[in-house]
Amino acid sequence: MDYSFLSPVQDQLLDELELLHDQTIGKKLRIHSRTLEPSLEGVKMAIVGVLESRNSVDYIGEEFQFTEIRKAFYKLFPGNWSHDIADLGDIQRGETVEDSYSALIQVVSSLIKAKIIPIIIGGSQDLTYANYRAYDKISSMINIVNVDKSFDLGDSSKPINNGSYLGKIILEQPYNLFNYTALGFQTYFNSQEEIDLMEKLYFESYRLGAITHAISVVEPVLRDADIVTLDINSVKSSEVSLKQKYSPNGFNGREICAISRYAGISNKVTSFGIYEYNPSQNDEATAMLVAQIMWYFIEGVNCRIKDDDFSDSNSYLKFTVLVESEELVFFKSKKTGRWWIEIPFLEYSNTKLKQHPLLACTHEDYISATKGLIPERWYKAYKKN
Structure with missing residues (x-):
């Protein structure tokens, strides 16, 4: 230093x-x-x-x-x-x-x-x-x-x-x-x-x-x-x-x-x-x-817990929800119970992962999606790109 x-x-x-x-x-x-x-x-x-x-x-x-x-x-x-x-x-x-x-x-x-x-x-x-x-x-x-x-x-x-x-x-x-x-x-x-x-x-x-x-x-x-x-x-x-x-x-x-x-x-x-x-x-x-x-x-x-390693399929649960014409893919960590939603239209040039980047979300966002409502954070990320 x-x-x-x-x-x-x-x-x-x-x-x-x-x-x-x-x-x-x-x-x-x-x-x-x-x-x-x-x-x-x-x-x-x-x-x-x-x-x-x-x-x-x-x-x-x-x-x-x-x-x-x-x-x-x-x-x-x-x-x-x-x-x-x-x-x-x-x-x-x-x-x-x-x-x-x-x-x-x-x-x-x-x-x-x-x-x-x-x-x-x-x-x-x-x-x-x-x-x-x-x-x-x-x-x-x-x-x-x-x-x-x-x-x-x-x-x-x-x-x-x-x-x-x-x-x-x-x-x-x-x-x-x-x-x-x-x-x-x-x-x-x-x-x-x-x-x-x-x-x-x-x-x-x-x-x-x-x-x-x-x-x-x-x-x-x-x-x-x-x-x-x-x-x-x-x-x-x-x-x-x-x-x-x-x-x-x-x-x-x-x-x-x-x-x-x-x-x-x-x-x-x-x-x-x-x-x-x-x-x-x-x-x-x-x-x-x-x-x-x-x-x-x-x-x-x-108190940090490494729960965002999505290269190991055994560490998370995956849920797919169809909302209007959009297919929303959610991930839930088995370790912490925290949720993410996939951003399919965005590509990180330096990512080492094969799947698309993920946006942090809540369980409530998933519940809303099952009722036909697109999460606002996902929508803003979509419009931005």
Whole structure:
């Protein structure tokens, strides 16, 4: 691992580690310090802070650190985890924002190639653009899931910011984006033009109320994601500290942690980012919430079950349903009971499997198909191609 882009964790935090219980996360992490650049051999996840927010529409020149988040995270106790975790420190903001993007691209790319999942703490959410670009030479089919109050499509004709990075992702070559999904959007934070564009592009969106009514609706969406980007402003103001307060409506702490755990459980998610953190003096609530979001993602990764090996016909059940003129083929894992639906019209050029790519779905989607209803996710994937 090239540590040239990364500054070590502050000595103050390492000194405070000595006071923690021996079983806390802080005592078990491989931490990049002033005197040690840890080996990443056997590491499954790596925490990376990015001290960049100059492309935020609210940027007023302030600097920030992730000291309080790390302090809160280090003092938590791990679950029954089997994977090693590293804290690589922070990417300092470069001379320009593009320099910061470039550093993040190189760090994330090298981690993914080493099969290590980066857990990115930001910074403004436009850093998702750099996270996405890290996949340019790794994969040509990327699914992004954004946990956010708004779509972040913005005006792509203007310079990138934390409310328009998606427009840049869509329009800039190389075109690697296959699908984009917004989780928890609130209509009054999105223009009708953006809502119409989401429909036109056959992207997916789930309103806040639909998710809070049944949180499990996000599981198949996150099962298909490569990148999960989370705006902390999607959490309602009563759950966070004064400077972080944004809206009275949003996810509560339990819901945002459940979403984070679903992201971790997904076998496909290879990077996870938490953005728009605004530190303040009385910051315990927000810092602890971010720490717990990280904890639940890591818990999810440790609970991953390899149930999507469809080359072994003994590992799944296959169901064929005729709906109108379409033949829908469903697969159910014998190991976990999770469901997928075949996408017969899409070919992955780099797939090693003989069957068509599969889209994660629910048992309810199968039941609906038997009643003559085509699942909406399948329909959008169909129209997109």
